[in-house]
Amino acid sequence: MCAHVLVAEDDPKQAELVHLYLRREGHTASVVHNGREAIDEMRRRRPDLVVLDVMMPLVDGLDVCRILRRESDVPVLMLTARSTEEDLLLGLDLGADDYMTKPYSPRELMARVRTLLRRNGRTSAAPDPVLRAGSLTVDPQRHTVHLGTLEVRCTPGEFELLATMAAEPNRAFSRRQLLARTSGIDRYITERTIDVHVLNLRKKLEPDPRRPVHLVTVFGVGYKLSTADATAPGTAPGTTRAR
Template sequence: MLSILMIEDDLELAEILSEFLEKHDVKVTNYDEPYTGMSALATHTYDLLLLDLTLPNLDGLEVCKRVAKQKNIPIIISSARSDLDDKVKALEYGADDYIPKPYDPQELLARIHSLLRRYNKKDAKNDQKDKDSIFRIDKESRDVYFKDKKIDLTRAEYEILTLLISKKGHVFSREAIAIESESINPESSNKSIDVIIGRLRAKIEDDPKKPQYIISVRGVGYKLEA
């Protein structure tokens, strides 16, 4: 049975959807408050997030943005907000689909299965890539493995290394690294980035002074070769 987290403050709609989906082997856990829903997502495993946008205490767009950064989970926006800007922002922030209210629950069920099929295919491809790589990222636990051995990383080291891994061979400038890393001040000096790169090399390179994996590109930045 599929397990879905729903964050929806319209309790009548939540009950209707939950009853319908459970008849089709989809278990729904609903929270009408976004912070409570995000806490549940941090401690439990779900196959998909169904998210309303108009929520108390925190707008659904911000919820979408935060969840997409922290979790690799399919997200469907279910909202009565029809503004094009909301739809565009939701998709830019990490949503995979946007279904405007009102809708037939059968359409929602079809979208759920369609989205999960796409995710399963993508995960299968990623698994194959991981097998071919000496680096492996566990996004749930935020751990990185090098040659099947877990690397002890600070938050900044994790963010920089996973960024380099995400686009192997791509050269990232120091400025781009600072911008993409949440725990690093974008105004940080180049030297602070170099220090973190040095620490990473010490943890994965046989000879940090002659790196094989994290390569310096003179006058530009760094790239990962692996």
């Protein structure tokens, strides 16, 4: 089931991460980085749910929640680094429907989102969840990758990278952007990790890894997943013929 979610989060990395997970669930999202933009976007788009950070510039999340409650019954999931009982009760008293403290698990966040949407009847039929870039298909629900009819075995990190790029084929991503979208809250992953994943994926996807046509380098920027196709390998390393 899909919905439109407003994400109000002043940390760009956290906002990108939440946006990515929402998209993988089949939802659309608007992302803003301060409380004033959150109020304006809420009035303009009328989202199905608001993921609201407490600590934001211009207008903080508590005041945003207070204003939203005067104008709408939209479900509100608050995020905060504050973990005291008083802070939690204040957020709930202002009308928040749920409350999560940072750092949080993105998967738990998505479970809370699903619960709130179901509880409030704010979902509609979901679009096709399979991501495509030329002959490459990535299925986030089944956690599978196919190149034509060949199944490509990927590590979790490689899969996250492919799913991120397949969601926006032909877009050039910098290493920093890919790192923000694939590392979650793990601070020990570096930009070098992205290069290693790309190197390994090219061995699995490309007819000639030295001349990639799927996962290509954009000089001065980073990488993109191209929709241009070449003849798929007969049985490339790391692939098995799908049954």
